[in-house]
Amino acid sequence: MKKIDIFKKGLFVENPIFVLLLGLCSSLAITTSLTNAIGMGIAVLCVLIMSNVIISLLRKIIPNEIRIPVFIVIIATLVKCVQMLMNAFTPALYESLGVFIPLIVVNCIILGRAESFASKNGVFDSLLDAMGMGLGYTFAVLVISFFRELIGTGGLSLFNPFDASQVIFQFEVFGDYAVSLFTQPAGAFITLGCILAFIQFLKVKKANKAKKVEGK
Amino acid sequence: MKKIVTLALFLAVIAGLSGAALSYVYSVTDPIIQEAAIASEKENLVKIYPSAEFKEVETDTSQYSAIQGVYEAEGTGYVYKCSVVGYGGGSTPIVYLIALDNDGTYKGYEVIDCSGETSGFGSRVAEQEFKDKVVGKNIGDSIDTLSGATISSSAVVAGIEEATAHYEENFK
Numbered sequence: 001m002k003k004i005d006i007f008k009k010g011l012f013v014e015n016p017i018f019v020l021l022l023g024l025c026s027s028l029a030i031t032t033s034l035t036n037a038i039g040m041g042i043a044v045l046c047v048l049i050m051s052n053v054i055i056s057l058l059r060k061i062i063p064n065e066i067r068i069p070v071f072i073v074i075i076a077t078l079v080k081c082v083q084m085l086m087n088a089f090t091p092a093l094y095e096s097l098g099v100f101i102p103l104i105v106v107n108c109i110i111l112g113r114a115e116s117f118a119s120k121n122g123v124f125d126s127l128l129d130a131m132g133m134g135l136g137y138t139f140a141v142l143v144i145s146f147f148r149e150l151i152g153t154g155g156l157s158l159f160n161p162f163d164a165s166q167v168i169f170q171f172e173v174f175g176d177y178a179v180s181l182f183t184q185p186a187g188a189f190i191t192l193g194c195i196l197a198f199i200q201f202l203k204v205k206k207a208n209k210a211k212k213v214e215g216k
Numbered sequence: 217m218k219k220i221v222t223l224a225l226f227l228a229v230i231a232g233l234s235g236a237a238l239s240y241v242y243s244v245t246d247p248i249i250q251e252a253a254i255a256s257e258k259e260n261l262v263k264i265y266p267s268a269e270f271k272e273v274e275t276d277t278s279q280y281s282a283i284q285g286v287y288e289a290e291g292t293g294y295v296y297k298c299s300v301v302g303y304g305g306g307s308t309p310i311v312y313l314i315a316l317d318n319d320g321t322y323k324g325y326e327v328i329d330c331s332g333e334t335s336g337f338g339s340r341v342a343e344q345e346f347k348d349k350v351v352g353k354n355i356g357d358s359i360d361t362l363s364g365a366t367i368s369s370s371a372v373v374a375g376i377e378e379a380t381a382h383y384e385e386n387f388k
Contacts, residue, residue, distance in 0.1 A: 077238055088246075088252070
């Protein structure tokens with residue numbers, strides 16, 4: 001597989017949320033605002049990159065029998081580090097993401113990539129894989145939170161994660177007609193369901209097209 | 217048998233390394249986190265001691281239900297953050313700061329939140345009239361409650377007494 005393909009597959013073809021349906025718990029819970037989604041996306045990206053690199057470096061010396069506990073210890077350590085760093089440098093984001101930062105430990109994207117990719121491939125490939133998957137996750141939570149924030153609050157806003165008082169942009173489109181259901185968990189399921197249906201629609205359309213070409 | 221020992225050792229080494237990494241990150245981030253925690257309190261603390269350096273005091277307050285936090289204003293005194301149940305019930309307690317100065321007086325009293333108290337009655341615990349009853353008194357003196365706002369002001373006084381008891385026990 002070409003290097004660029006390793007990177008690209010996480011973004012679209014094997015997008016962890018939209019295609020593999022991994023790590024849905026956190027992606028449904030934190031996608032109430034764009035700011036949260038970016039913060040969570042970056043946190044997952046950092047943990048994923050570090051865990052994939054470390055596990056790939058250690059893959060030859062980790063005994064096969066205890067690889068899962070070793071992966072978990074490494075991932076838990078990294079998540080705890082990220083959590084402490086976020087608490088220190090992005091306190092507002094830390095408050096609003098709350099329990100979902102420590103829960104990155106049990107996010108199956110990270111263990112999944114460690115088990116299925118990093119433990120079998122070289123360091124550079126693992127790094128590319130982590131970047132692709134991490135950015136794919138970030139992209140997916142951004143898409144979900146875009147729709148949820150827009151429909152749920154009638155506008156969009158983005159704050160600087162390092163300083164909550166610094167507004168990057170904030171505007172309102174239809175404040176009076178906001179459907180607050182979309183800021184609730186049920187809205188997360190509806191949004192994700194619609195997006196998945198749309199992706200399925202594109203896939204079927206593409207498959208039909210391919211069939212037609214073959215038929216001719 | 218040998219295999220099990222090797223595996224256990226390997227896992228122990230990994231866990232040890234992760235512990236070391238964590239303690240390093242903790243030592244870097246902890247001071248910043250502590251400072252941030254105090255910073256949110258600081259805008260109220262400086263009303264009492266405008267030019268002091270504040271430090272959160274680690275102390276056992278489990279016997280004192282009203283005390284939420286103790287801050288040392290270096291060299292001058294101690295500020296207690298208290299939360300007591302007034303007329304508004306347990307969900308909206310009265311939260312205030314009381315400063316016990318090293319010169320033996322109540323140096324300052326600032327109400328942070330008394331939104332649960334009845335406006336014009338219990339809310340008077342945040343007003344100058346009550347403040348004058350507290351500030352300047354010697355530590356340990358009895359503080360008069362407010363007639364018309366007995367429940368709220370008694371609760372505040374009880375909290376101040378707890379802070380005093382803690383102060384006498386730990387800092388005298």
